[in-house]
Amino acid sequence: MTDDPTLDLFGDEAARSEAPDTPPTSAPEPRVWSVSQVNRAVRALLESAVDALWVGGEVANWTRARSGHCYFTLKDDRAQLRCVMWRTEAERLPTDPDEGMQVRVFGTLTLYEARGEYQMSVKSLEAEGAEGLWRLAFEKLRRKLEGEGLLEPARKRPLPRFPDTVGVVTSPSGAALHDILTVLRRRAPWVRVLVRGARVQGEGAAEEIARALTALGASGACDVIIVGRGGGSLEDLWAFNLEPVARAIAASPVPIVSAVGHEVDITISDLVADLRSPTPSAAAEAVAPDGSVLRAQMRDVPERLARGLRGTVARRRDVLREELARLGRDLERRLAPARQAVDLGVARLERGVVRLVERRRQRLSALTGRLEALSPLAILARGYAVATTEEGRVLRRVEDFPPGRTFMLRVGDGSVSAESRGPVAEKAPEEKA
Amino acid sequence: MTDPVEKKVAKAPEGQDPAEPTTLEARLRRLEEIMSQLEADEVDVERALALFEEGVRHVRAAEKILSETELRVEELLSSGKVRPLDTGEQDGGGA
Numbered sequence: 071m072t073d074d075p076t077l078d079l080f081g082d083e084a085a086r087s088e089a090p091d092t093p094p095t096s097a098p099e100p101r102v103w104s105v106s107q108v109n110r111a112v113r114a115l116l117e118s119a120v121d122a123l124w125v126g127g128e129v130a131n132w133t134r135a136r137s138g139h140c141y142f143t144l145k146d147d148r149a150q151l152r153c154v155m156w157r158t159e160a161e162r163l164p165t166d167p168d169e170g171m172q173v174r175v176f177g178t179l180t181l182y183e184a185r186g187e188y189q190m191s192v193k194s195l196e197a198e199g200a201e202g203l204w205r206l207a208f209e210k211l212r213r214k215l216e217g218e219g220l221l222e223p224a225r226k227r228p229l230p231r232f233p234d235t236v237g238v239v240t241s242p243s244g245a246a247l248h249d250i251l252t253v254l255r256r257r258a259p260w261v262r263v264l265v266r267g268a269r270v271q272g273e274g275a276a277e278e279i280a281r282a283l284t285a286l287g288a289s290g291a292c293d294v295i296i297v298g299r300g301g302g303s304l305e306d307l308w309a310f311n312l313e314p315v316a317r318a319i320a321a322s323p324v325p326i327v328s329a330v331g332h333e334v335d336i337t338i339s340d341l342v343a344d345l346r347s348p349t350p351s352a353a354a355e356a357v358a359p360d361g362s363v364l365r366a367q368m369r370d371v372p373e374r375l376a377r378g379l380r381g382t383v384a385r386r387r388d389v390l391r392e393e394l395a396r397l398g399r400d401l402e403r404r405l406a407p408a409r410q411a412v413d414l415g416v417a418r419l420e421r422g423v424v425r426l427v428e429r430r431r432q433r434l435s436a437l438t439g440r441l442e443a444l445s446p447l448a449i450l451a452r453g454y455a456v457a458t459t460e461e462g463r464v465l466r467r468v469e470d471f472p473p474g475r476t477f478m479l480r481v482g483d484g485s486v487s488a489e490s491r492g493p494v495a496e497k498a499p500e501e502k503a
Numbered sequence: 504m505t506d507p508v509e510k511k512v513a514k515a516p517e518g519q520d521p522a523e524p525t526t527l528e529a530r531l532r533r534l535e536e537i538m539s540q541l542e543a544d545e546v547d548v549e550r551a552l553a554l555f556e557e558g559v560r561h562v563r564a565a566e567k568i569l570s571e572t573e574l575r576v577e578e579l580l581s582s583g584k585v586r587p588l589d590t591g592e593q594d595g596g597g598a
Contacts, residue, residue: 260571378541
């Protein structure tokens with residue numbers, strides 16, 4: 071029996087030590103194996119006989135123990151297979167699969183001796199479709215953050231237009247940093263870049279990125295922070311899909327620009343950030359204004375200022391002019407009644423004077439009439455004449471005119487010189503020279 | 504060669520109101536305010552002149568900042584100190 075290969079499987083000390091005692095017994099006692107021996111032998115048989123293999127099925131009763139090991143059942147419509155995934159492997163899963171999820175697992179068959187149950191020791195587990203479980207993990211975290219309102223568009227802060235200091239969280243030796251610095255050097259060399267290095271993939275990368283973000287935020291030095299890395303596989307980018315990074319971004323005191331991988335890669339980090347840029351270079355462009363444009367704008371500013379100043383002065387001058395004109399009109403308006411009064415007064419005065427003059431004139435002409443009536447000239451004008459001596463004494467009687475006497479004869483329009491030829495016989499009652 | 508983290512790059516230039524903004528962002532924002540005030544008609548001439556002078560100061564300072572040609576790249580250490588970061592490129596590390 072010792073040459074039976076199956077016996078070897080049952081093992082070591084017990085089997086070997088007992089084997090030599092048994093053969094010569096006449097009444098053959100049945101060989102009794104302990105349970106441990108049997109299970110150990112079956113386990114060895116199973117493990118050596120079956121190579122590692124892929125098994126596809128539906129996940130049931132998934133439990134992740136406190137130890138970190140995961141236990142579940144893989145089943146199809148007719149059968150079940152107990153599975154275990156040890157902590158080291160289980161930790162690499164992006165998330166736990168959902169109940170009933172179609173997966174395929176890779177591992178080896180073994181036997182759990184304590185229970186005598188055969189099971190599969192799973193090294194890796196993939197959901198149907200290459201990204202199944204990653205997608206699931208992504209969606210789970212996305213829903214969770216969404217539920218907390220951390221993805222709300224209203225939470226997105228505008229980037230500063232002219233940052234003095236740009237924080238960068240990425241691998242210090244990565245292509246992303248190089249790309250960011252190249253763009254900033256070209257566009258905005260006056261800015262200061264403050265880098266906080268972090269491993270961006272592998273175990274603990276998410277925590278490192280989160281700590282770097284927190285440190286830059288707490289420094290108070292940055293106006294905006296770029297977090298990201300260059301392209302890579304889904305697994306390489308995975309740190310940016312983990313909760314610590316999401317939380318650190320959401321808690322940042324300054325706006326965060328997330329730039330992970332290439333255009334097509336969208337991460338949780340992108341969703342929580344204030345701005346998602348497709349690449350690190352694009353993030354640098356989003357963060358810094360174009361220096362040449364800015365300098366061109368600055369050149370126009372002094373002229374605009376001067377124009378503003380001139381405008382203000384001109385407007386003041388116009389206002390003053392307008393005020394002066396209004397003042398003039400106002401004065402005019404206030405003085406108008408007075409001026410009217412004056413005009414009226416003058417008119418009345420004039421009328422008074424006219425009346426006065428008229429009255430005087432009337433009186434004068436009345437007097438003149440009377441005077442004229444009294445004037446001897448008026449009588450003379452009617453044809454009478456007055457004789458006077460040359461001295462002006464009036465000659466009234468005949469005896470005043472001896473022959474040869476010269477005298478003045480005054481008539482209506484003047485005087486003539488005359489000579490008497492003596493008295494005339496009384497033929498006519500009146501005489502005239 | 505490490506400095507404690509300083510808040511902003513630009514220091515107040517010589518003989519200037521300490522209350523006046525010193526960052527590029529603040530200066531450009533103030534410039535816009537000044538221009539819109541100057542272009543509105545509420546300002547009296549005295550004030551307009553003061554605004555004009557302040558604006559010119561900001562333009563000069565901003566142009567000075569913008570004329571910087573060397574990108575300053577620094578590293579924030581876990582001690583909270585800052586030191587120039589050698590990026591292996593010809594930027595000289597600033598400071």
